[in-house]
Amino acid sequence: MYREVGVSAVFGVIFLLLFIPLQAYLGKKTSVLRLKTALRTDERVRLMNEIIQGIQVIKMYAWEKPFGKLVEKARIKELKVIRYVSYIRGILLSFIIFSTRVSVFISLVAFALLGNVVTAEKAFVITSYYNILRQTMTIFFPQGIAQLAETLVSIKRIEKYMLYDETDIGRDDVPDDRTSENSSNDKVPNSTQSTITKGSIEDMKYIDSHESLADVGKGNGIVNPVGITIKELVAKWDPLVAENTLQDVSLQIKQATLMAIIGPVGAGKSSLIQAILGELPSSSGAIDVNGVVSYASQEPWLFSGSIRQNILFGQPMEKRRYREVVKRCALEKDFSLFANGDKTIVGERGQSLSGGQKARISLARAVYRQAAIYLLDDPLSAVDTHVGRHLFDQCMRNFLRGKVVILVTHQLQYLQHADQIVILDKGRILDVGTYESLKESGLDFAKMLRESKEDGKMEEEETRSRSGSKTYQRRISETSLESLDQTHDTPVQTEEGRKEGSVGIGMYKKYFQASGGFCAVYWMMLFCVTAQLCASAGDYFLTYWVNKEEQRNVQELMARMSNDTVDVRVNATTGEDFFGKILKFVGASEEYNNYVDIYIFTALTIATVFITLSRSFIFFNLAVRAAKVLHNAMYTGVTKASMFFFNTNPSGRILNRFSKDMGQVDEFLPTVMIDVIQIFLSLAGIIVVVAVVNYWLLIPTVVIGIIFYFLRDFYLITSRSVKRIEATTRSPIYSHLGASLTGLSTIRAFRTQRILVKEFDSLQDLNSSAFYVFISTSRAFGFWLDVFCVIYIAIVTLSFFLMGDAYGGNVGLAITQAIGMTGMVQWGMRQSAELENTMTAVERVVEYQTVDPEGQLEATGDKKPPPSWPEEGKVTFDRLSLRYFPTKGADAVLRELEFEIKPREKIGIVGRTGAGKSSLINALFRLSYNEGCIIIDARDTGSMGLHDLRKKISIIPQEPVLFSGSMRYNLDPFDEYADEKLWKALEDVKLKSVIQDLPSGLQSKISEGGSNFSVGQRQLVCLARALLRENKILVMDEATANVDPQTDNLIQATIRQMFADCTVLTIAHRLNTVMDSDRVLVMDAGKAVEFAPPFELLTGISGSGIFEGMLKETGKGTYEQLLEVARKNYETIHQSNV
Incomplete structure (x- = not known):
């Protein structure tokens, strides 16, 4: 360039060099922000994991909204950092459009101001050089910095993990039990x-x-x-x-x-x-x-x-x-x-x-x-x-x-x-x-x-x-x-569904609707088109300027040689030029026109810079908004889903949507989309400019456009399916890791680490293979695009040789634009295909927004019960059947239950494993698919909102679930009660001293899953929650299964005292806890086989002897002792009724 334009080239190169420290700074900033993003994403995903694991308890407590606020808070923190990262990406992407144009502008203006003539040879040689530099300095260099920054963040996170203290269990030798399979x-x-x-x-x-x-x-x-x-x-x-x-x-x-x-x-x-x-x-x-x-282990661990x-x-x-x-x-x-x-x-x-x-x-x-x-x-x-x-x-x-x-x-x-x-x-x-x-x-x-x-x-x-x-x-x-002798017909686990075919325009509409609707997208596209118009106008103005200088040189040369008239054809060519007409209209002098040319070129360049940056900021704001809306909608869809959805979808599969797929929507999709918009607008500008120079070039342009379309379509058939396969093969990795971490102590005790590692390697290899196929198809696609681009450049160049008479500015513009088109078309086609592939992440996110909901949370009008409901606690089961599958023909777990529980009655529910006791609780909370009805205080629970029902029933669930956060939050997520009331509840369940010994009392942090408390202590926390709610109906689903008998007796006494005026349903874990019940419901094979006072069931007055047989299995001494308890309680109730 120095040989062509001398010292003027230095000014443009200096401008490009000044971008290097800016890009380095932005790259460093990206590294810091990327680490923050990763940490905040981890926090959100960890929270979602807890919610998914404890979803049944959350539903029974009607806690979806407070946990939604927690997730939203974590999401806002995450998006705040993602927004800053997006702005940096927008700036770096904007550099691609205006950096080389500004450099060309500086060099050519400096060249003109130094008194030189801007010819086609000078202008388009400089433009070609800067286009070469553009690839390295405005595309590859910033991308390299950004990717290096993200790589360093990933390496640091891996390094931090690798430097954690390791256990010594099995370090010296982890035996491989598979070696003994043959003998x-x-x-x-x-x-x-x-x-x-x-x-x-x-x-x-x-x-x-x-x-x-x-x-x-x-x-x-x-x-x-x-x-x-x-x-x-x-x-x-x-x-x-x-x-x-x-x-x-x-x-x-x-x-x-x-x-x-x-x-x-x-x-x-x-x-x-x-x-x-x-x-x-x-x-x-x-x-x-x-x-x-x-x-x-105390908590049974099973793997998939x-x-x-x-x-x-x-x-x-x-x-x-x-x-x-x-x-x-x-x-x-x-x-x-x-x-x-x-x-x-x-x-x-x-x-x-x-x-x-x-x-x-x-x-x-x-x-x-x-x-x-x-x-x-x-x-x-x-x-x-x-x-x-x-x-x-x-x-x-x-x-x-x-x-x-x-x-x-x-x-x-x-x-x-x-x-x-x-x-x-x-x-x-x-x-x-x-x-x-x-x-x-x-x-x-x-x-x-x-x-x-x-x-x-x-x-x-x-x-x-x-x-x-x-x-x-x-x-x-x-x-x-007998199945031990069978080696075939093993049932296959339910696989994750995978859609086929193109993503469809409807998915793009959903994405843009989430970003702010038609109006917001319209303004964003207006800025994108305006930015491209300014850029293309600058390119075309350069052609006008060069042609004008070339004409002026010809005129001066002709005047010196013969003082004759200039060729009419030459005058006509420039006189009809758009910019020439403007200058002719204002009647500016020739010397003044030179400065006007510089002013116009300057204005177009500055407009390109500012509009391009504005376009990027507007677009990434809309993208962040879309990510926020899509995530919130997916969270709402998942938490409103029926329990059947969680039964049939492993947590790893659901987390995959909230982590990897949401990450694609957050960061990768906006970058690809703005790239596609930018490239295709640039290509449209190039086509228009080339057509203005030589309209015959539209013919090969249309032909190659058709070829590119079919190439892209053929590529997408493969890549889209491979991308979906890659996404679905990723879910088992999450599930496997989650299961392995959960059962880590069991895995180490059995020294089976190698088996689990081998299975993980198999799952990872399958996912990596799909990803490798995806990368390979992308590279093959790029190669064939390059081949056809080279053919197109050859056609453009040869067309000017065949035409013969053309201005150097026009020839230079057409060739440089076509050369610039080469990498752009390849990258644009690949990015457009990548956009289609990445939109599968939106497709997967939207899929979870439309999961079949379990029912309306809040009822309206007459269906909404009054705040005082239920006032008595009378529960009637009217021909109730329950199934766990949504299909009508599925087997019923509960069959035609028909009985009535009186107000304030204490009911014990017993039965052997699989009898349907916990299913009865599921029916009461409408967690599954009920037929028939349950009536509480003259209101059909099936017609009211789920929260209207669940908030009015206290539950001490089978699973003692605690969530990370403070102890106070675990007891009172709505912040409804004073500390004094919380301490009283903890004192009633014998946990006050334990919580007081913690460093921060009620504000002490609970580990994920409540792992810093024993299982028994977790059950006592759940009991404290029930005490706080003060509802008329209490359900205890094996509430004291993991506490010692002494604590159990104290808790039973507390329940009898605190819930004396409530209807209490107790699923028995120890028969002594139901002997003082008003009546005992005996379940067997999903049916109510006995329902009477325990004394009547034990003495043969009522029932068929099932409950009596269960009690006799405890031993003669215990049988007689509990029979006496039942007799005294029966007499007390009978006397009070008399």
Whole structure:
């Protein structure tokens, strides 16, 4: 350029160089903002994950709106940063349009002001050079900076994660259980001797788990006996907290010992199990674990797969042992109820199981593994009386005889069969001994035994999945254990739906409507078109200027040679020029015209800069608004969806829409869309300019346009489908990660990390393959576009040779525009296709906006009940049936229920696992599909709004769900009650002292899922919520399943006192809690088989003997004791009625 225009070239290059520090600054700013965006996106997605996991509790509490405000608040913070990032992107994209034009303008104006003549040769050589620089300095360079910034942010986030402290569990060697699949005699290196001290773990030593325990150590150099030794262990979950979780714990557990660990809620029972597993870090002391460890968690964890896969969990299939384990864990009857037996698919919310079924499958997994040490964390709390006795006698005492069995339990009636009993309280061991020695001691043990009125009561079907997944379908039609011999017809898990064909104009309309409607889009497009008009006018004015200078030079040359008239053709050519007519009209002199040319060129360049920047700001504002509206609409659609939707869609699939798809709509889609608009307007400008110069060029332009259209159409057929496949193959990765994190302690205890990693790799490879195919098709598309662009340039160039007579300015303009078109057409076509592909994210987001809602939240007119409703609490079930599937022909879980609950009556609801007890609660809250009606105080609940109904019924749900945030927010998200009332509720449920010990009291932070509280404590928080609502109807769905008997008795007394004037429905987890009920409803196979006062059912006055049989299974002493309780309560009620 210096050779062509001299020092004038320097001015334009300096201008471009000045952009480098600006672009660097913007790139650095992008890096900072990108990190903020990632953090705020993480916060929103984490919140959405909690909402999805706890959606049933949120619906029953009618908390959709307060959680919606939380999500909206998090979303506003996220969009605030995204808006700034979008502005920076808009500025960088604007540089593409005006930076080279400004550089050309500076160089040419400087060249003219220095007294030189701007010729076609000079002007379009400079333009060509700057177009080359434009690719690198205004497109690739800023893109490189932005992508480098985002890459650095990602690397820093990965680095932060990688630098977290790692657990020592299984670090030295994670055995691969799959190596023993071919032979039951293969030696599996899965027995460990480990010493866990502060920050270290000794090398693992392995024994053959298939040898008898008596032979352990023979011939392999290991002489340590099987067992566990704990010496002065001090441990805590949070190193910043002063109080220790476990304090000075010392235990010696020898081979062939059944040890029971008991204690009140929050005593540290589960923490002791976690310490043995190595999950709880120790501050001092040591734990020696000698032998293979197997583990059943307190909250049953199942991964997405068949029941058989969940039980085997990577272990080799041994049919004889498998059959025996299924029998000992009381799963035979359950398998006979499933259509596909043990091949029935379970998962987060597919064909779901009851809590008791989950607990027994989790126990079966632990028992199936051939181990020396079995850690069983309260597995009996989720099963009924008969099944509980079977599990304890047949599984723990019989099948696991000779093993080390550590059983955490609240079922004190089984303690007399334990070899050792450990009493824990506040992380300390109060005493260790046999049943007889402790009974004779002066500790609270004897008092606990006396206060435990039932001798054999256990929970029925407590669902306590840490992932928060709910269970609905209690029965799913069926085969038996004969399916063990079948190797085919395994049911396929429901796959995510994937649309086909083009996205459609309707999806673009939805996006633009979300951005502000037709008016806002009209103004945005007006600015886009105006910006392009200014840019094209500047390009064309440059041609006019060059032609004018060329004409003036010809005139001067001709005048000097012959003083003759200039060629008429030349005069006519420029005289008819648009800009020439304007100057001729104003009658400006030739010298003045030169300055006017510069002024016009300057005005067009400045207008291009400002209008282009304004266009970018307007567009990205609309894009952020569209993202906000689409996200809010999707949240509303999801939270209003029926529970069937959450049953049939794993949380990972739903989160995929809120994370990856929403991220595409937030950041990637606006960039692609403005790029497409900018490129196609530029192409339109180029076509117009080329057509003005030579209208014959419209012919090849139209032809190549048609070719490009069909190329793009052909490409989109493949790329669009591949993009959708990539999106759907991403969802299982989220689900797998979520499930793995939820069951991490179980996975580590079973040393099956490699199996889970292999499955993750398989899922990731599938997703990566789809993404690679998508990238490959994009590159192939770009190659063929380039080929046809080169052909088009050749046609344009040759056309001027064939024409012969044309001005240099016109030729230069046409060729430079065509050359500039090359990369632009390729990029534009690819971006237009990418826009179509990215719009699939909008399509997926909109799809969740239109999910079938469960019903109207708030009723209007006569259907809306008065604020005082219900005043009495009378509940009538009128021919009620319930199904969990929306199709009319689906099997009913509840069948033709017809009974009446009187005002202020206390009803106990009992029945075996799968009888339909929790389904009855679902029907009351309209969580499923009801037929018939439920009438409360003369109002049909089916005709009122869901919130109108749910706000008036207090619920203590099966799942003790807490949400991250403060304790106060968990109790009172609407901020309706004073602190004094909250403290009173906590005091009534015996949690006041626990909350007072927290650093900030009511404002103390709750971890995600309430993980910093025990399961029992979480249930007590749910009870406190019910106390605060003061409704006339209270439903307790196994509300005290995870608390010790002493706490249970205190809570029952509190409920009797606080809800004396309320109708109370109690699903029994211990039969003693329903013996003082006014009446007991016995459920079986979805029907109400008995409904009468407990004394009448026990004495044969009413009923068919089912309830009496359940009570007799608890033992003679307990039966007589509870019969006396029922008799006294019956007489009291009878006398009061008289």
